[in-house]
Amino acid sequence: MNTHDTHDRGRHVLGRRKFLSLAAASAGLVTIPLGRGALGQMKNEIVIGGTLSKSGRFQGITKPFGALAEAWAAQVNARGGIYLKDLGKALPIRVVIYDDQTSPPTALKFYERLAAVDKVDLFIGPFSSFLTNAALQASVTHNLPFFMVEASDSVLFETANRWRTTPLAPAQWEYKRHAEFYARKGGVKTFALLSRDNLHENQAMEGFGDWLKKAGFQIVYQNIVPKDIKDFSSVIFAIKQKNPDVVFIEALPPPMSIGFLKQARELGLNPKDMVVGHMPVPVIKAMGRSAENIVSSMYSFDGDTVDHKEYFALCKKAGFEPWQFSESGIRYVTYKRIEDALRRAGTLDPEAVRKAMWDTNLSMYGGELVVKHDQQGYGTLHPWPTQIKGGKHVSLWPLDKGVKVHEFKAGRW
Amino acid sequence: MDATILAQLIINGVLLGGVYALAACGLSLIFGVSGVLNLAHGEFLMVSGFLVYVLYETLAWNPFLLVAIVTPVFFLAGYLFEKGLIKPLAGRKEHVRLASAVLVTLGAALILEDAADFASQGTQYEKSVDLFLPTLVIGNVYLPRLKLVMFALVLALIVGLYLFLKRTFLGLAVQSVTQNRRGALLNGVNTERINAIAFGIGTVLAAVAGGFEVINSYVAPNIGLPLTLKYLCIIVMGGLGSFLGVALGAIIIGLGESFVGFYQPAWGQTVAFLLLVLVLLIRPRGLFGK
Incomplete structure (x- = not known):
């Protein structure tokens, strides 16, 4: 064996390693000062990614939200895109949506993909706290702003995560306006409250109970039923025994409401x-x-403001009326939050967008809604009361109009 | 508790138990004849509910009539299910056959659930038919006419099944296979055919229950397995292979759910399992088990 050769080969290998190390270091030195801002100069679009439940148990509730996102993107782009000060130009937006199959692990998988493969600039949340809770992990892993949508369960805020905010107020606020409505309407004193055994629904019911008590109403029955309950007869007998003026049920998926109402x-x-x-x-x-x-x-109400017109037009473009998919109102507010945060950030730098997201102070619907976030990331949006008339939701807000429109059901099934 | 509420809870429990009994009888028949715990039983119920819903949406006919129309399809489905998936396991050793049958029926259950999920894409996940019959009120007691009609139909079907088993040659053959398969074989009974017929009849009972489910409440792709578990509770509690036991077990669980649900709704669904444990502690072979 020729030791000289071996020595030479060793030097040669070492040399190549040194060369590669130097090359990598040089590339790093060149890239670091440029940073994300410089990479941003090369961008020609803003990519926003999220998932929707196109299959699984939420599919019926979220069916047209993909079309709604496309309608919004088309509208923003038709107006010239979103102006980013740092780049000195407006960029069009592109929305990437995957089907999470109403499954938390699938949702997380696609949020990982959105960051790693689609290189999104920010995330828009899936439907529900249940899916958001899983998807949020991607925002921490990839340091990307996460605009939650239909998600406000307290469990989402138990762990600090500076990358996420929701437009929604805590679940306890969900029926604050309903308590205000009955206080103004009068004619009822006692309430029976029932919720499906799920964190969001339970908190919403408890909150409603608190608002009602503050308004001087009496809660004569309050209970939680299992998620998969199909027979409500016993619960209905128990409620009948208390003879409440108003019966309230809180369940996000339709089956419980259908089962309860049919049996009631x-x-x-x-x-x-x-x-x-x-x-x-x-x-x-x-x-x-x-x-x-x-x-x-519903997450909207009657009105003639610019936001009302824009929201109604987007829904029409997506092929539905706002009342048909109530949560589309939360989607609309989220789109406006994203536009607002990007304009104020003036850049696609995630940290700047994140800060702008938290600093939101967005007045909408002629000042009826001012979207802000508290220190935990909760927002200020909570629903407005409606009543079913002619098979459609009819808004009971503003209050003055609502109390005139509203008719007591009075046992007319 | 006043007498009206007591009466109301008892009536509700019995009516509820009646609907449980129907599908549970089907599962019990299949188990009694073939020795197979058909974990896809609840899925057949679910698919039947879906079919009734689709037909109702398309034709807008009386849903009870639609239930009657779809049931023969499910006899065929159950028959072919046995011929295609269960019969091939027959030649194996007993413990291997039982384990394989559990896996095969569980696999079929998952496939049916996914297929229903896929078929539901772009539509509402849960299906429900709107049919309301005015309630009968006697004093202060409410008797939901829809449930009464269903209960009457369930009774008619169970009595019909009983008469079929006791009075017809085919029914006696089914019974003989349940009692002693080898003995039946030695007496010239075609046990393979009886197995398939039992699967067909059992599946028809599940299909009728599915039709009632979509009329009374709703069906969704994921309701099958939890219902199968409840029916298993009922047939184990009643005693494997006993129709009377199944009927009694179903009524006990219906009453249990009714009374527990009145005081503590959160425990209403768990009561079936608690009652099963209680019955098995006192009578390990079930109420009418031999």
């Missing part, structure tokens, strides 16, 4: 008024004429 109708539960927190089209359809005059809620 059969078993002669005839309170003066019936409030169903979430009353999407399937519930209205399943109940037919019996859905008339049930009080519910």
Whole structure:
């Protein structure tokens, strides 16, 4: 064996390693001062990514939200895109949406993909706290701003995460305006409250109870039922025994509302008024004429402001009316938050966008809604009361108009 | 508790138990004849509910009529299910056959659930038919007419099944296979055919229950397995292979859910499992088990 050769080969290998190290270091030195800002100069679009439940149990509730996102992107781009001061130009937006199949692990998988493969500039959240809780992990892993949408469960805020905020107020605020409505309307004193055994629904019901008590109403029945309950007869008998003026049920997925209402109708539960927190089209359809005059809620209300017109036009473009998919109102507010945060940040630098997101102070709907975030990341949006009339949601807000429009259900099934 | 509420809870429990009994009888029949715990039983129920819903949306006919129309399809489905998936396991050793049957039926359950999920894409996940019959009120007691009609139909079906098993040659053959498979074989009974027929009849009972489910509440792709578990509770509690036991077990669980749900709704769904444990502690073979 020729030791000289071996020595030479060793030197040669070492030389190559040194060369590669130097090359890498040089590339790093050149890139670091340029930073994300310089990479941003090369960008020709703003990529916003998220998932929606195109299949699985939420599919019926989120069905047109992909089209809504496309309509929003088309509208922003038709106006010339979003102006970013640092770049000195406006960039168009592009929305990338995957199907999370209403499955938290699938949602997280796609948020990872959005960051790693699609190179999104920011995340827009999936439907529900349930899916958001899993998806949020990607914001921490990739240091990207996460604009949550239909998510406000307290569990999302138990762990500090500076990359996320929600437009929604805590779940306890969900029916604050309903308590205000009944206080103004008068004619009822006692309430029975029922919620599906899920964190969000339970907190919303507890919050409603608190608002009602503050407004001087009496809670005569309050209970939680299991998620997969199908027979409500016993609960209905228990409620009937308390003879409340108003019965309220809080369940995000339609089956509980459908099951409860059908059986309430059969078993002669005839309170003066019936409030169903979430009353999407399937519930209205399943109940037919019996859905008339049930009080519910929407994330929008009657009005003629610029935001009203824009929101209604986007829904129309996406092929639905706002009342058909109530949560589209939260989506719209989120789109406006994103536009507002990007304009104020003036850059795609994630840290700057993140700061702008937290500093939101966005007045909408003629000042009826001012979107801000508290120190935890909660927002200020909570629903407005509606009533089903002619198979559609009709807004009971503004209050002065709402109390005139509203009719007590008074046992008319 | 006043007498009206007591009466109301008892009536509700019995009516609820009646609907449970229907599908549970189907599962019990399949188990009694073939020795297979069909974990896809609840899925057949779910698919039947879906079919009734789709037909109702398309034709707008009376949903009870639609239930009657779809049931023969499910006899065929159950028959072919046995021929295609269960029969090939027959030649294996007993413990291997049982384990394989559990895996095969569980696999079929998951496939049916995913297929229903896929078929639901772009539409509402849960399906429900709006049918309301005015409630019968006697004094202060409410008797939901829809549930009464269902209960009457369930009773008619169970009585019909009983008469079929006791009075017809085919029914006696089914019973003989349940009691002693080898003995039946020695007496010339085509046990393979009886297995498939039992699967067909059991599946029809699940299909009828599915139709009632979509009329009374709703069906969704994921309701099958939890329902199968509840029916298993009922047939184990009643005693494997006993129709009377199944009927009694179903009524006990219905009453349990009714009373517990009145005081503590959160425990209403768990009561089936608690009652099962209680019955098995006192009578390990179930109420009417031999």
